[in-house]
Every structure is written in structure tokens, then in C-alpha cells.
Amino acid sequence: MTTAESVRVTALPLPLVRQGKVRDVYAVGNDHLLLVATDRVSAFDVVMHEPIPFKGAVLTQLSAWWLRKLEARFGDALPHHMVSADVPQIIAQVPALEAHRETLSGRAMLCLRTDVVPIECVVRGYLAGSAWKEYAAHGTLAGDALPAGLLESSQLTPPLFSPATKAESGHDENITTSAVVAQLGAERAAHLEKYSRAIYEFGRETAAPLGIIVADTKFEFGVRHGQLVLIDEVLTPDSSRFWPANQYAPGHSQPSFDKQPLRDWLDAQRRASRWNGEAPGPTLPSDVVQATSDRYLDAFARITGASLDLAALGLRHSS
Numbered sequence: 400m401t402t403a404e405s406v407r408v409t410a411l412p413l414p415l416v417r418q419g420k421v422r423d424v425y426a427v428g429n430d431h432l433l434l435v436a437t438d439r440v441s442a443f444d445v446v447m448h449e450p451i452p453f454k455g456a457v458l459t460q461l462s463a464w465w466l467r468k469l470e471a472r473f474g475d476a477l478p479h480h481m482v483s484a485d486v487p488q489i490i491a492q493v494p495a496l497e498a499h500r501e502t503l504s505g506r507a508m509l510c511l512r513t514d515v516v517p518i519e520c521v522v523r524g525y526l527a528g529s530a531w532k533e534y535a536a537h538g539t540l541a542g543d544a545l546p547a548g549l550l551e552s553s554q555l556t557p558p559l560f561s562p563a564t565k566a567e568s569g570h571d572e573n574i575t576t577s578a579v580v581a582q583l584g585a586e587r588a589a590h591l592e593k594y595s596r597a598i599y600e601f602g603r604e605t606a607a608p609l610g611i612i613v614a615d616t617k618f619e620f621g622v623r624h625g626q627l628v629l630i631d632e633v634l635t636p637d638s639s640r641f642w643p644a645n646q647y648a649p650g651h652s653q654p655s656f657d658k659q660p661l662r663d664w665l666d667a668q669r670r671a672s673r674w675n676g677e678a679p680g681p682t683l684p685s686d687v688v689q690a691t692s693d694r695y696l697d698a699f700a701r702i703t704g705a706s707l708d709l710a711a712l713g714l715r716h717s718s
């Protein structure tokens with residue numbers, strides 16, 4: 400069997416619904432989607448040319464791991480979209496994919512198709528990223544006042560439900576909970592907040608004993624037969640900020656578990672005026688690619704307690 404260590408773009412014999420920065424999304428009949436997390440990586444909103452080996456598999460298998468955990472914890476009270484993240488099973492259901500086994504290895508998830516709720520449900524346990532920027536400038540988040548005196552990376556107690564619009568291009572915009580109520584109605588808005596908080600809390604409690612802080616995370620929901628369903632990726636490094644607890648100190652930004660080697664290198668390129676921060680990104684040296692790949696694999700192993708089984712996923716020849 401051949402293996403594909405890195406996949407930058409896919410071309411599957413299915414209708415392409417969307418190509419995101421990282422994920423290629425295909426329709427499977429009317430009722431299902433195939434989400435393929437490629438090995439593309441974006442940093443500072445620029446998708447790099449070089450793929451990161453095993454990153455797609457880490458994202459897909461980590462989402463699948465969390466969805467199984469959530470299912471065990473919440474059961475039918477929290478419906479989710481995953482049908483299967485097992486490629487042999489997916490191919491059994493969609494035989495047209497047989498010739499694309501290597502591309503799909505570890506990276507593909509067959510999902511129930513939903514009508515996407517156009518809100519990014521962000522939960523913030525710590526003040527970082529766009530929230531810190533707004534707070535530093537105005538003392539607010541999405542226009543609402545926050546307590547005075549918070550530092551960058553300060554803990555937010557209780558965590559904040561911090562919705563954002565799903566922008567088609569460019570940056571998502573933080574909005575207030577009342578804006579969500581105005582858009583979706585009070586009942587649905589409350590439901591989104593309740594689910595989001597519960598999943599974040601579960602993620603945080605799971606990660607804490609492992610020395611990992613889930614600083615913030617983003618969920619998406621869809622509607623299917625009138626019911627809210629958790630969709631998209633869940634508690635992955637691409638949708639969340641994971642921080643090493645033993646290095647945590649408020650007052651500055653925290654090192655992240657995953658893209659830090661890439662971000663540090665890109666920062667250095669910018670400081671040296673070798674990159675203007677816009678697409679196309681600079682050619683990544685192989686040691687940066689390798690270090691980033693190692694970090695993603697390490698994040699998977701730390702969170703789930705076991706290394707990603709590359710051979711079982713068909714990503715490496717079994718010896």
C-alpha cells in the first residue's frame with residue numbers, strides 16, 4: 400500500500416461544496432458531507448505553500464476523539480454530525496472513493512449534512528487574540544464592558560460566551576449575545592450558549608489534569624430536522640488555543656502547542672523584512688515544517704494519552 404504523508408489539495412469524484420483554508424468539503428448525496436482536513440497550514444491568515452505532514456490526520460482524529468468522548472458524556476442530549484472517521488468504513492459507504500484511499504487516510508470524516516447556524520460560538524476562559532486586542536484598546540469585548548485591570552492572557556471567571564459572525568472572507572467579527580438573540584431568537588441563542596459552555600467546560604476539565612489549558616475555543620452548530628447539532632471540528636489546535644499550563648503567566652501572549660515554531664519563524668522573517676505578512680507566504684524550511692508537524696502530533700498524544708497510530712490509519716507502512 401502506498402501512503403501519502405502530506406496532502407495539500409484533494410480532487411475527489413464528489414461535488415466540492417467548499418474549500419476552506421484547511422478543509423476541503425464534499426457533498427455525499429443530499430444528506431452527508433465528507434470533510435477532508437488537508438495538511439495545509441495557515442498562520443497570520445495566510446495559507447502556506449508547504450503542507451505539514453500528519454496535520455490533517457491530527458485535526459480529524461482529534462475531533463473524532465472528542466466527539467466520541469462528548470457522546471459518552473452527554474449522549475443524545477448533544478447530537479453531533481460525525482458518522483465515521485474510519486476510511487475503510489467511509490469507502491464501504493462511498494465506493495467511488497476507493498481509488499483515493501491514500502489521500503483520505505486519517506484525514507476524512509463522513510458527517511451528517513446540516514443547515515449551518517451562521518454564528519461562531521466562541522468560549523473564552525482566558526483573554527487572548529482578538530478579544531485581548533479589543534479589551535486593550537477599549538476595555539470591552541464586542542462592545543460590552545469587561546472588568547478593569549485584566550492583563551493579556553488573564554483568566555476570565557466565569558468563561559465568556561463570545562459569539563462572532565462567520566465572515567465569508569477576512570476576519571470574523573465579535574458580536575454581543577443580544578445581537579445573536581436578534582438574529583436567531585432568544586431560545587436558539589440560549590441553546591447555543593448552553594451547549595457551547597458545556598462542551599468548553601468538558602474540554603477544559605479533560606485537559607487540565609494533562610497540564611493543558613484550553614484558553615478558548617470555537618464551536619459551530621447546524622440544524623437538522625429542527626434540532627441543533629454540533630458540527631465542524633471540535634477542540635482541535637486549529638479551533639482552540641491550547642497552552643502549556645506549566646508555562647502560563649499572564650501579562651503577555653502564551654506559547655501555543657501547535658503552530659508556535661511556524662509563528663516564531665514567520666515573525667523573524669517579518670522582523671528581518673524578508674516577508675511583508677501577506678500571501679504568498681515565504682517558502683518554509685524543512686526544519687520548521689518538521690517542528691510544526693511534531694508539535695501537532697505531540698498535541699494529539701498529550702490530549703488523548705496515546706500517539707496517533709500512523710500505521711493503523713494508513714499514513715505509514717507498518718513494519
Ligand SMILES: Nc1ncnc2c1ncn2[C@@H]1O[C@H](COP(=O)(O)OP(=O)(O)O)[C@@H](O)[C@H]1O
Nearest residue numbers: 419420421422480510511512513515621630631
Ligand atoms: N455537518 C455539517 N453540515 C454543514 N456544514 C458543515 C458541517 N460541518 C462543517 N461544515 C462547514 O464546513 C465548512 C468548513 O469550511 P471552513 O471553515 O472554511 O474550512 P477551514 O476551517 O478549513 O477554513 C464550514 O463552513 C462549516 O460550517
Ligand SMILES: [Mg+2]
Nearest residue numbers: 419420422631
Ligand atoms: Mg473553519
